[in-house]
Each structure stands twice: as C-alpha cells, then as structure tokens.
Amino acid sequence: MVNFPFFQFWAPAALLAALAAPPAAAAASAGAAEVCRLIGGKLSSVSVAECLDRGLVESGVRTSGGLALLYKEYPPLGARKPNARVLLIGGTHGDEYASFSVVFKWMEILDRHHSGLFHWRIAPAVNPDGLLESPAVRPNGGGADLNRNLASRDWNEKALHYWRNHAGGDRRRYPGPRAESESETRWLAGEIRSFRPDVIVSVHAPYGVVDYDGPAGIAPPAGLGPLPFLDLPTFPGSLGRYAGEDLGIPVLTIELASSRRMPSDGDLRTIWVDLVRWLRLNIRARG
Numbered sequence: 001m002v003n004f005p006f007f008q009f010w011a012p013a014a015l016l017a018a019l020a021a022p023p024a025a026a027a028a029s030a031g032a033a034e035v036c037r038l039i040g041g042k043l044s045s046v047s048v049a050e051c052l053d054r055g056l057v058e059s060g061v062r063t064s065g066g067l068a069l070l071y072k073e074y075p076p077l078g079a080r081k082p083n084a085r086v087l088l089i090g091g092t093h094g095d096e097y098a099s100f101s102v103v104f105k106w107m108e109i110l111d112r113h114h115s116g117l118f119h120w121r122i123a124p125a126v127n128p129d130g131l132l133e134s135p136a137v138r139p140n141g142g143g144a145d146l147n148r149n150l151a152s153r154d155w156n157e158k159a160l161h162y163w164r165n166h167a168g169g170d171r172r173r174y175p176g177p178r179a180e181s182e183s184e185t186r187w188l189a190g191e192i193r194s195f196r197p198d199v200i201v202s203v204h205a206p207y208g209v210v211d212y213d214g215p216a217g218i219a220p221p222a223g224l225g226p227l228p229f230l231d232l233p234t235f236p237g238s239l240g241r242y243a244g245e246d247l248g249i250p251v252l253t254i255e256l257a258s259s260r261r262m263p264s265d266g267d268l269r270t271i272w273v274d275l276v277r278w279l280r281l282n283i284r285a286r287g
C-alpha cells in the first residue's frame, strides 16, 4: 500500500481552475495559431482553418522575426520492426510559395490515410519570415539563404568565398556570417541529430525536377509524377552537401515546376504516390 503524506494537499483556486480547463492540446497553441493566421492569410492555396486543422505544434524554436517553427509528428503504428524515419520539410525559401502549400496538402492526405508504414516528422514552413515579407523573399529574416547556412564540412573554407566569387554576391544566396548562424538552420540540424531521419525530403521550386544527394547505394527515383530526375549540384552549406554528402543521409529534393502556381490535383497526387513508393522500395530504417 502506498502511503501518502499526512498533510492535506492544498491548491489555490487559480490552480484548480486551470486543472479544470480543457487540455491545451484541444486548441492550437498561441504560437501555432499565430503562424497559421499569418501564413494562411498569405498563401492562396492554404487557408487559416486548413493550417489550424493540421494540428502543428511548436518546436520551441523561433525565427528572428519571432515566429514559432512548427512541425507535426506521424508516428509509426503498431509495427514490430523499426519503421524508417522521414523528415519532410517545405518552405525553406520564402518566395517558393508552392513549396509551403504542397507540404500542407500532403499532410492533409496523411491526416486521413497515415498507414503507419513510416515515422514522419513534417515541417511545412521552415522560413515563415521570408514568406511573410511583401513581396516574399528567398532568405530568412536575418537575410541568409537557409539552404547555404548548414554546417557542411567545407563551410568555413568555401561558403563565403563561393558566394562572392561564383554567386556574384547575390543577396538571395548569402550563406550568413557563419555556419548555423540562423535559428531555422540550428533547428534543422538539431532535428537531424535528434530525430535521426533515414531520409530527408525537402520541397523547393521552380525547376520542375527531382534531385538526389546521399549514399551511392541508393537508386534515385527515375522521376516523381511529372518531375523527371535531374542531378543538380550541391553547394557549401546546402542540405544536399551537409546531410547527403557529409552525413550520408539520403536527401531527396523535390523541385516543383512553379514557385507560385500549385501543381494540378492530379500531379500533387502522383508526386506523392511516387514518393511513397520510392521510400518504400529504397529506404530502410537504420534502427
């Protein structure tokens, strides 16, 4: 028998009221509701209500503009063997509107049909600050290209040099003052360390192809829906170089055909179906 202390537990009225309130999970957290209000107001293909319906939660990390970075977890269901972990991100570049919206649409599919085959962690809006600029811009609130800011092994030696001498000092591709100078990048690197994805899928636009970086033993998809495979280069500080080449994690970059125009419903569906098929055939849990 468990003996509780003899004294009577005393709770102030405010604490009792808080305990009687509905659980916090029943409503979006303040940070998530705020981000949904803003990005739902900006994206023509995703309404505030649709964003709220996805049930995104705060990561605990905020952008330099003060917005919460949001994600959602779709855990594996009832499996005995470990399921491959998939990190899916959208909206790394703020002016690639469709790269946010498409991930929201795929989350809608998963909300209805998550089979539990994979363990997904999904962040549809890695760069909300860039999206919310008028007009939207590629870099984040700190003026850095988040796809040049990751701590690839060659960052210190090459990132700024490459930017000045090969990217013409284009502000849209500024890698930041140092590797992982940006909170969004530190969040992503932290996710890669803690979630330990077996594959990372990152959605961009507008090149209309699918690209692969990572272990040579994995066959890239011949294409996803209407998007053919094309081997694009990686860059100092890019996700392909950092996660794919340095860490040996398969990275699939989906380049939608347009930054502003959504794929047709049919294309949205076939890209998704082909993606899931490729994952099923090629990605194994590392345990």
Ligand SMILES: [Zn+2]
Pocket (backbone or CB within 6 Å): 092, 093, 096, 204, 205
């Ligand atoms: Zn991009």
